[in-house]
Amino acid sequence: MTDTSVTNISGSLRRRLAITLIVGICIFAVLLFFIIRLYAAQIAQQSQDSILSASVTSMLDAAKVRDGQVAMDIPYSSFSMLATPQDDRIFYAIYQDDQLLSGYESLTLPETYNNTGTVFRSIDFMDTPVRQVIASRTLSGLTTPAALIVTVAQTQDNLSVTLRDIAKNAAMIVLGFFLLAVVFSAWASSTTIAPLNRLTQSVTRRGPKDLRPVTRPVPAEMAPLVSSLNHLMQRLDDSLNQSEQFITEAAHRVRTPIATVRSHAEITLQRVDKEENRQALKAMIRATDETSRAAGQLLDHAMISLRASQLNSEPIDLSELIQELVRSLTPVADLKDIEIRLDAAPDVRIHGDSILVQNAVRNLIDNALKYSPTESTINIQVRANPKPSIVINDQGDGFFHDEKDKLTDRFSRGRNSTGTIGSGLGLTIANDVAKAHSGSLRITNNHNGGACVTLSF
Amino acid sequence: MKFLLIEDNQELAGAVVSRLQLDGHVVSHANGIAEANSYSQAEDFDLILLDIMLPDGDGRDFLQQHRASEKHTPVIVLTARSEVSDRVTLLDLGADDYITKPFDHAELQARCRAVMRRKSGAAQTVIRLRDLQFDPVSGQLVVNGITTALRNRELRLLELLINEPGKIFSKQKLFDRLFSYDDDVSENAIEVYIARLRKHLEKSCVSITTLRGLGYKLDDDQCD
Numbered sequence: 001m002t003d004t005s006v007t008n009i010s011g012s013l014r015r016r017l018a019i020t021l022i023v024g025i026c027i028f029a030v031l032l033f034f035i036i037r038l039y040a041a042q043i044a045q046q047s048q049d050s051i052l053s054a055s056v057t058s059m060l061d062a063a064k065v066r067d068g069q070v071a072m073d074i075p076y077s078s079f080s081m082l083a084t085p086q087d088d089r090i091f092y093a094i095y096q097d098d099q100l101l102s103g104y105e106s107l108t109l110p111e112t113y114n115n116t117g118t119v120f121r122s123i124d125f126m127d128t129p130v131r132q133v134i135a136s137r138t139l140s141g142l143t144t145p146a147a148l149i150v151t152v153a154q155t156q157d158n159l160s161v162t163l164r165d166i167a168k169n170a171a172m173i174v175l176g177f178f179l180l181a182v183v184f185s186a187w188a189s190s191t192t193i194a195p196l197n198r199l200t201q202s203v204t205r206r207g208p209k210d211l212r213p214v215t216r217p218v219p220a221e222m223a224p225l226v227s228s229l230n231h232l233m234q235r236l237d238d239s240l241n242q243s244e245q246f247i248t249e250a251a252h253r254v255r256t257p258i259a260t261v262r263s264h265a266e267i268t269l270q271r272v273d274k275e276e277n278r279q280a281l282k283a284m285i286r287a288t289d290e291t292s293r294a295a296g297q298l299l300d301h302a303m304i305s306l307r308a309s310q311l312n313s314e315p316i317d318l319s320e321l322i323q324e325l326v327r328s329l330t331p332v333a334d335l336k337d338i339e340i341r342l343d344a345a346p347d348v349r350i351h352g353d354s355i356l357v358q359n360a361v362r363n364l365i366d367n368a369l370k371y372s373p374t375e376s377t378i379n380i381q382v383r384a385n386p387k388p389s390i391v392i393n394d395q396g397d398g399f400f401h402d403e404k405d406k407l408t409d410r411f412s413r414g415r416n417s418t419g420t421i422g423s424g425l426g427l428t429i430a431n432d433v434a435k436a437h438s439g440s441l442r443i444t445n446n447h448n449g450g451a452c453v454t455l456s457f
Numbered sequence: 458m459k460f461l462l463i464e465d466n467q468e469l470a471g472a473v474v475s476r477l478q479l480d481g482h483v484v485s486h487a488n489g490i491a492e493a494n495s496y497s498q499a500e501d502f503d504l505i506l507l508d509i510m511l512p513d514g515d516g517r518d519f520l521q522q523h524r525a526s527e528k529h530t531p532v533i534v535l536t537a538r539s540e541v542s543d544r545v546t547l548l549d550l551g552a553d554d555y556i557t558k559p560f561d562h563a564e565l566q567a568r569c570r571a572v573m574r575r576k577s578g579a580a581q582t583v584i585r586l587r588d589l590q591f592d593p594v595s596g597q598l599v600v601n602g603i604t605t606a607l608r609n610r611e612l613r614l615l616e617l618l619i620n621e622p623g624k625i626f627s628k629q630k631l632f633d634r635l636f637s638y639d640d641d642v643s644e645n646a647i648e649v650y651i652a653r654l655r656k657h658l659e660k661s662c663v664s665i666t667t668l669r670g671l672g673y674k675l676d677d678d679q680c681d
Binding site for chain 1: 472476537557560562563564571610627630638
């Protein structure tokens with residue numbers, strides 16, 4: 001649909017938008033995943049901490065001073081409350097001041113601990129990461145007040161299992177969110193690009209002569225582009241119109257005075273008897289004919305070049321068009337008693353610009369008329385097969401073999417043309433029109449030696 | 458024939474009028490549409506020659522008014538515009554034919570004849586001379602009840618001679634009438650056509666006489 005062959009393409013807006021969105025979402029999703037995990041870890045740690053704290057507190061509560069000695073029956077619940085499905089191991093140590101009373105000796109207290117409050121820390125104990133809680137209580141009833149310090153540590157197997165579960169779930173949720181977001185961003189980029197596509201389509205679908213401004217509503221970002229486009233089309237339209245007007249006007253300005261000269265020369269010729277004056281007048285008339293023909297064909301050629309790039313495409317009935325042309329040229333043929341025979345297959349139809357095709361064929365028939373001898377016949381055939389084509393045969397002297405290819409060049413005239421009025425643009429015009437309709441112009445001689453010109457589409 | 462020429466360029470109009478008068482036609486000349494309308498209401502013309510660019514409007518407007526008022530006078534448009542841009546629309550608007558300026562007078566006459574032939578038929582244009590009936594529009598010559606179709610050059614030659622029987626026409630004059638300016642033939646080529654006409658006129662009281670050194674004339678006294 002869109003001809004991108006001549007466009008220099010760099011990236012795609014839609015892809016760029018989609019990629020930006022997806023990369024953004026990706027970063028956001030990873031971030032989200034880590035935040036969820038961190039938060040979950042904190043919460044899990046807090047809950048382990050609170051159980052550890054409860055356990056320590058119940059142990060501290062169980063300590064009593066009996067006979068000046070510290071005695072403690074560690075309640076069963078102090079450890080059972082710490083039971084986990086993963087059978088996490090529990091370590092404890094009880095100190096009175098700095099002296100170990102019971103438990104694991106290697107479960108030491110942090111050096112910074114000042115015997116007050118509850119402190120939590122994560123350490124490696126016996127090569128296993130553990131969570132340790134330290135709490136103390138001041139014992140009274142001893143000779144000197146002493147601090148009873150209880151520390152309990154628990155491995156973190158359950159915690160890490162819980163965390164792994166949470167991470168897995170979080171990953172699933174984030175992945176789901178990510179996929180949803182990708183779909184959304186694809187949709188969003190399409191929606192954003194849609195007005196651009198609609199504009200492209202509406203411009204592409206226009207006929208070649210449709211240079212009206214684009215009036216459909218467009219998003220604000222596209223407004224400058226559309227307004228530049230409209231501006232450009234307006235200028236193009238203006239310049240095309242100006243060129244056409246110029247050509248029309250130029251033709252008028254040139255032809256009317258030439259017509260005056262010609263008519264006067266003709267009248268004078270009727271009144272002059274002296275041979276050399278008559279020859280001069282005839283030369284004048286020939287020159288005016290040549291001038292006007294050249295001017296006409298130059299302007300036609302310009303007009304055709306102007307239109308070839310934006311060809312009208314309308315259905316043309318070739319047979320009808322040629323019949324009309326032949327009727328219009330018959331009076332001219334009559335002047336030389338030339339008979340134009342038309343053999344037109346019915347309903348030979350092509351798509352194209354009827355004015356251009358008509359002009360091309362007129363030039364070809366004009367040529368045939370000019371180079372045909374008096375009282376001869378020009379045969380015109382309109383064929384449907386194999387391609388829609390027009391074949392014009394005359395009984396003139398034909399073309400020279402070595403110049404056939406050059407005749408379609410501008411201003412190139414055959415060697416036969418001496419004494420015949422022409423500008424050398426007739427075949428060029430026909431050739432240009434053929435090319436504009438993806439057709440061809442073939443120049444040959446027929447078996448009688450006359451010219452045979454085939455215009456096919 | 459009676460012509461109405463509508464053309465604003467005085468020089469060109471003058472030339473065309475005198476050229477038509479030289480051929481024995483009656484010509485009225487209008488400078489614009491208004492003048493043309495008053496002419497065409499006052500008189501009936503055989504043919505109207507219409508320029509397209511006129512000071513008081515477009516010739517095509519006149520054409521439309523003319524057709525709308527049920528007038529059937531044939532109109533030939535004289536156009537100086539580019540063929541490519543204008544031609545088709547002229548015929549669509551009801552012109553019978555067009556000719557591009559500058560035009561060969563012979564071509565203009567040929568077109569007039571073709572238009573007249575299409576429009577009016579032969580009835581009013583028949584020229585009778587003794588036992589001869591000649592219709593310059595259709596090119597038919599009737600001698601003793603036998604109809605012959607003349608070729609174009611024979612027709613134009615006879616038309617010139619028959620309009621003024623007895624008048625001597627020089628070879629030059631006949632040549633100018635028959636051949637275009639780029640025909641590379643000698644004036645003697647006229648003899649071929651004289652010979653042909655003579656053959657057509659064999660059985661009639663009308664004949665063509667050669668006056669050596671002077672030219673030719675049509676005599677209608679062969680039966681006397």
